[in-house]
Amino acid sequence: MVALENAAIGDISISYGPAGIKGLIRSPYIFSQALFASIGGFLYGYDQGVISGILVMSSFGKQFPTLADDATLQGWMVSILTLGAMFGAFVNGPIADRFSRRWSIFYANIIFLIGSAIQAGAQDLPMIFISRFITGVSIGMLSMVVPLYLSEVAPPELRGSLVALQQLAITCGIMCAFWLDYGTQYIGGTGDGQSEAAWRFPLAFQCFPSLLLAAGTFFLPYSPRWLVQADREQEARDVLCRLRRVPESDPRIRLELLEIKAASLFEQETRAAKYPDVRKKVQVALREYKDLFVLPHLNRRLLIACMLQFIQQFTGGLNDRDRTLEWLSLMRTGINAVIYYAPIMFRSIGLKGDSISLLATGVVGIINFVFTIPTIMFIDKWGRRKILLMGAVGMGTSQLIVGTLYAVYRDRWETNVGAGWAAAVFIWIYIANFAYSIGCVNWIMPSEIFPPCVRSKGVSIAIGTNWLTNFIVALITPRMLESITFGTFYFFLAFCVILFVWVIFLVPETKGVPIEEMDQLFGGNQGQEDLTRMLSVRARLGFADEGTTAKKNIEEDHATVEERE
Incomplete structure (x- = not known):
């Protein structure tokens, strides 16, 4: 394998300032643009988190008694969103290439508004399920394109921090949803007199940030890398100058644009040489999808991107089983399950009443949000590998302790309140470790490691894998809990160990490496x-x-x- 070294400018650091929080403060324009684009992540987190509180509201149960009494239907109500998201992530790669990352965000918001409006006004089960799927499609599109967009507009020294804003926005959305549920449950009272507004308002509220992002999309800059791919070089130069806040004469602008042009020209000429008889864009796109699986250097990148998504879902078995069939049926695992079913989970370890369980769940949202912030501050200093390794140790330790507590006290939670609270504390510790580690890195690395011609396709496959794995884990976990009980927790603990070993031996460090120079790490x-x-x-x-x-x-x-x- 011959990896090209940039002899001409390889020893020059194209940097526009320091990394971390200092760099963000000194780059207010790109920071503000990235924050705004991350509203897409907020929508993802909010819609994911809002359903957990709604499922335990009495007015929701009165409106949909069949759903309230059928744990399997409740599970599908939650899970159908992941199916829609998987579809949205897969199809959004070609859309982002054809119409730009910017307009892909806009189209996703239009779909989100339609799904949210139907959800908020739902009168029967078909409306609930159809609207959840439609909203899921939009969330899948946003979860794919927002980190891709952020990685392409960010300078190398801030790329990790800016893409990590996606996860911060997700956790902010989850936190806001939890606390809004906690507040609206009191509309009309928490008993039989509870108003329908208690659950309809939280579902309708998500339309407002979506409208804001849809309108603001008209003011977001295009990705300069997409502009070069679209043969709009002068626009790319102008956008780079605005994003970096330096004049066109700045040598760093010229170098960065040259790097982007070189990568784009190389990909175009390589494509022409590899597919001389293919003229249709659809056929070229299909060949490029195939290359992701068969070319060694692309296959390695795709494996890393997809494994991050796979392990993200399989490192989170922190749930507890109640003695009732309903809890067994609703039991889910992974970080998303902690979000979806947290109120029910906290009830199972002895926390009584809707208010108390929602309050404990709100703490999950706060921890998830707060512990994402260190990654934004330090990931471009510490690197991706170190953060993944730290998170694997923390999550694994929490899995071990909660699994052991469950094995000892699973039939005695009510008489061992201290053990229940200990389980809750280690669930919170797990959430903290997840938030700063793989919860952020799994968005960052896929968006930065692929070459230009297959970047959106690679990211769409990776994020689609995330949603597919999420759905699979949700289906298999109840059966595992029924057959191997507390062994389920140790099963997911094993994936924390796998994450640690895999990162040590097979995952390269991408900190500070320009996107166009990833071939130096992966070949090509x-x-x-x-x-x-x-x-x-x-x-x-x-x-x-x-x-x-x-x-x-x-x-x-x-x-x-x-x-x-």
Whole structure:
């Protein structure tokens, strides 16, 4: 394997400032744009979290008595959203390529508004199920395109922090949904007199941030990498200048644009050489999907991206089983299940009443949100690998303790309240470790490791895998709990161990590596023909002369800054 080294400018750091919180403070424009785009993550988290409180509201049960009395139907009501999300994530790759990442966000919001409006006004079960699926399609689209968009507009030193805003927005949405449920349950009282507004208002409320994002999409900048792919180079240059807040003459802008152009030209020429007889875009797209699975360097990237999604779902077996058939049927695992079914779970460990269980669930939302913030501050300093390893240890330890508590006290929660609270505390510790580790990194790495021509396709497969695995885990866990009881927790603990070992030996560090230079980590440009093609592209773009000039200018700028300091 021959990995191309950038001899002309490889020793130049294209940096626009420090990493972490200092870099975000010094880059208010791109930070604000990323925060706004992350409303897509807020919608994902809010819709995911709001259903948990609604399921235990008495007015919801009165409106849908069949659903309230059938645990299997409740499980499908929750799970059907994941099926829609899986479909939305898979189909959004070609949409994001054809119409841009920006308009893909807009289209997803239109679908979200339709689904949310039907949910809030639902009068029967078909309306509930259809609206949940429609909303799921939108959430799948947003969960795929928002991190992709953020990774493509971010400078290398802030890419991890900006993409991590997706997870922060998700946790913010979950937290807001939990506490809104907690407040609206009192509309009309918490008993038989509870108003329908108690559950309809939280479902309708999500239309407002969706409308805000849909309207604001018209003001979001295009991804400069998509613009280059669309042969709109001057627009890409202008967008880069706005995003980086530097003039067009800045050598870093010229270098970054050259890197993007070189990667784009290389992909175009390689595509033409590989598929000389293919003219239709659909056929080319199908060939590129195939390449993701058969070319070694692309296959390795896809495996890492999908494994992150797979392990994310299989590292979270923190639930407890009640003696009732309803709880057994509703039992789910993974981080999403803690969100969906947290009120029921906290009841099972001795916390009584809707208010208390919703209050305990609200703590989950706060912890999830707060412990995402350190990743935004430090991931571009610490790196992806270190954070994944720390999270694996923390999650695994929590799994072990909760599983052991469940094995000892599963039939005696009511007489051992302290054990129940200990289980709740370690559930919260698990949530904290999940939030800062794989909860963030699983969005970051897939969006940054793929080459331009297959980036959206690779990300769509990875995020689709997340939703598919989520659905599968939700189906198998009740049966596992019935057959192996507390062994289920140790089963999921094993995946925390797998995560730790896998990261140590097979996951490279992508911290600070420009998207266009990921081939240096994963290969690509394999063989003399590809190497010659890339060198030819760089020569035509004038990399050698540009690199020498830029290096001199950047070194002079650094020296001036050091003198001032």
